[in-house]
Each structure stands twice: as structure tokens, then as C-alpha cells.
Amino acid sequence: xxxxxxxxxxxxxxxxxxxxxxxxxxxxxxxxxxxxxxxxxxxxxxxxxxxxxxxxxxxxxxxxxxxxxxxxxxxxxxxxxxxxxxxxxxxxxxxxxxxxxxxxxxxxxxxxxxxxxxxxxxxxxxxxxxxxxxxxxxxxxxxxxxxxxxxxxxxxxxxxxxxxxxxxxxxxxxxxxxxxxxxxxxxxxxxxxxxxxxxxxxxxxxxxxxxxxxxxxxxxxxxxxxxxxxxxxxxxxxxxxxxxxxxxxxxxxxxxxxxxxxxxxxxxxxxxxxxxxxxxxxxxxxxxxxxxxxxxxxxxxxxxxxxxxxxxxxxxxxxxxxxxxxxxxxxxxxxxxxxxxxxxxxxxxxxxxxxxx
Numbered sequence: 001x002x003x004x005x006x007x008x009x010x011x012x013x014x015x016x017x018x019x020x021x022x023x024x025x026x027x028x029x030x031x032x033x034x035x036x037x038x039x040x041x042x043x044x045x046x047x048x049x050x051x052x053x054x055x056x057x058x059x060x061x062x063x064x065x066x067x068x069x070x071x072x073x074x075x076x077x078x079x080x081x082x083x084x085x086x087x088x089x090x091x092x093x094x095x096x097x098x099x100x101x102x103x104x105x106x107x108x109x110x111x112x113x114x115x116x117x118x119x120x121x122x123x124x125x126x127x128x129x130x131x132x133x134x135x136x137x138x139x140x141x142x143x144x145x146x147x148x149x150x151x152x153x154x155x156x157x158x159x160x161x162x163x164x165x166x167x168x169x170x171x172x173x174x175x176x177x178x179x180x181x182x183x184x185x186x187x188x189x190x191x192x193x194x195x196x197x198x199x200x201x202x203x204x205x206x207x208x209x210x211x212x213x214x215x216x217x218x219x220x221x222x223x224x225x226x227x228x229x230x231x232x233x234x235x236x237x238x239x240x241x242x243x244x245x246x247x248x249x250x251x252x253x254x255x256x257x258x259x260x261x262x263x264x265x266x267x268x269x270x271x272x273x274x275x276x277x278x279x280x281x282x283x284x285x286x287x288x289x290x291x292x293x294x295x296x297x298x299x300x301x302x303x304x305x306x307x308x309x310x311x312x313x314x315x316x317x318x319x320x321x322x323x324x325x326x327x328x329x330x331x332x333x334x335x336x337x338x339x340x341x342x343x344x345x346x347x348x349x350x351x352x353x354x355x356x357x
Contacts, residue, residue: 028280030055031064031076033267038300045287051280060170061085068094074274077281080130083120083266084173087338090126095270097125098282105282107289110309118266119335127268128285129306131237131298134325134333135174135217135263138224138234141254149256151182153231155205162210163230166223167202169214172351173336174263175202178233187261188334190343195350202354214355225249235265236322241302244317255322257329264333266306 030037034057042053058064061082068079073094081089089095099105108116108128115129137153143163144153152159154167155178168175179198180189189195205211212229220232221239234255242250269288271281287293295313298305304324305314317323325333339347 025277025280026050026052028053028078028277028284029076030284031067031072031079032057033080034059036080036267036301038297041288041293041296041300045284048287049280049283051283053284065089065092065094068092068272073272074276076272077275077277078284079270079272080267081127081270083118083268084336084338086120086127086268086270088340089270090121091340094273095126096273096275096278098128098271098285105289106286110289110291110294110307112306112308115266115306120266120338121268127270128289130267130269130288131301131303132264132266132306133303134236134257134322134329135168135233135265136236136255136257136322137231138221138239139231139254139256140224140227141252143230144254147254147256149259151178151258151260154233155179155182155201157208160210160231164210164212164228166212166215166220166229166232167205168220168233169216172347173339176347176351177263177334177336178258181258181260181262184260186334187263188337190337190339192346195347199350199354203357206354206357221250221253224253235303236325237301237303240317240323244302257325257332259332261332261334263336264330265336 028051030053032055037055045051046053056076058067064079064081065085065088068089069092105128111129115132117124121127137151139147139153147153154160154165176195176198177187177189179201180194181187183197183201185194185197189198215223215232217234218238220229220234221242223229224232236255239250239253239255243253269285271278275281288297289307291307291309291313294305294307294310298310298314298318302318302323304318305311321329
């Protein structure tokens, strides 16, 4: 009797596991930045595959990392980390290879060569690029009709002595990179000496009467348009999207990539280490690699697609500045170096100091 009861209970357990597996097979849990996916793409994918896409959102790479380390790597099937965060995810064992050794996702050969084995994922095993863009300076062209394309518009009090300005909120390494670039150490600076000098410049900048604070990139565009600030930091695609939707309001805003160098960023697709449904994640990645879908995604977000086969299909605005930087501007762009361990601790300590003093 005991054996029969055990077998019956075991059968219930196996049935529960089977039902759970069936539920997982029918869903894709996407953890993404907010408003970063065209809902029409989701609808079409669901119709074609029968897989339900459930989206949750995060507001920073730090929030993504925190969620994954707290068990989220077993809750989500697909994530969209920024390039410099990818090595941290790999080192922490939080993401898995996209395909078995020797295999390749369908459509992967559509990716531009420069994105197939990037510095943040040298073998291209863990990520597929989603969208890419540039970070630069947004400014009021009525205040500065023809400014020198330099970080000095933010950091040099002789260039901007009176007009309100802001720095980018929340990104320590980026802000130190801009300060390093202005000081001649290069945007991709790493280490104690350049970071200490960058922190000093940020502290000096915060002390100026016309500094209004740290704001995120979208807010900077809005504040320049409203005259709250006259210059700030923004992403090229955000500004292009605003201009397209309301040229009267945003037409007076200019954008440039500083001559000293700035950030070339890539957001990438990756599968968490213990994803409940990695096959659904791979199916969705392959769907996004289709040229017409990649173009649709780029057109929705006003960012540049890394999909070479999709480039002829994107809107004209995405083939010219500010969305597509010209060749000279692209040469000034750099990936943000990934840092970890003691370097990361030092970075955070200096950033806390720079913001509090």
C-alpha cells in the first residue's frame, strides 16, 4: 500500500512538472527597457508562433543585474543589457551561450561584421546586438547657433558662464568618461589617476551657479526644449524621434558628438543562465534578425540597426545624422570599457564622492 501511495504521489508530482513545462513552453518572458519594443512586433510574433510574450521592465543596468542575481536568471527568458554590462553578466554566470558550439542562430549572418565579435563579447557567443547609438550633447541653437563641438559646453565656465545646464543622471563611468575626454585622457579612460581628475572636474562643475543637477537623457531633451536648461546630455535616437514627432517644438535643438570623443553604445539580446524557456528566446531572437523586422524595430525606436540587411529598409531619417553619425563622428565614438572588482569599487567610491561634495 505504501508503495502504491508513493507511486500515486510521484505521479502527481510528475504531472505537475509536466503541466509547468507546458506552461513555460507557451511563454516568453522578456525583461526589457521601457518602451523599447514595437508592440506590433510582439503581436506578429505571437500570431506566427503561438508563444505568448510577457514583458517586464527595468530602468538601469544596475537594476537588471540586481534582479538577475536575486534569482531573476531563472525567471526571465530574454534580457537586453548594454554592452559594457555584458562581461559582468558573463563573469557572474548569469547568461548562457545563445547556441550550441558550432551552431549559429538563423539570420546571424545579417549582422554587420563590426558587431559580430565586439570587445564586450569577443567570440560573439553570448549576445546578438539589438540596436546601437551614440551619446552626445543636446543644446539650444538659439543660444549657441554654431558652438564648438566640445564637452567644454558643459565643463568650461568660459564657454558657458551663465546658461543653465545639466549632466547625465546615474551613469558614473559615462560621466567620468566625458570628463576624462575633456581633460585629454580619452573617453575610454580607466584607472585611479584619470578617474580622480574626472571626479574633481565633476565636483567643480557641480559648484557652478548655472549647474541645475543630474537628469536622464530624455528629460534633458525636454528641458532644453522648454528652456529649463540650454544644454545637456542625450542619446541621438531620442532626439531624432522627438524631432520627427514634433518638429516645431524640437526643431531648435541641436546635437553633436564632441570632438574629444564620446560613447558608442550597443544594447544586446542575451538569454539568462537558467531561463525557463530558452528555445522561445532563440526563436524570438531569430525573428528579430529578419531584415524586415529589424528595420521595423529601428524605425519604431529611431535608433540605428546593426542588421546590415535591414539598412535599405529603414526610414530615411535613420540613414543620416544624428541617428547615423557621419564617418568622422563615428571615429570619435568608443565603447565604454567594462570594469569589475577593485576598479568597480573605486569607480563607485569616486562617483559617490563627486555627487556628494
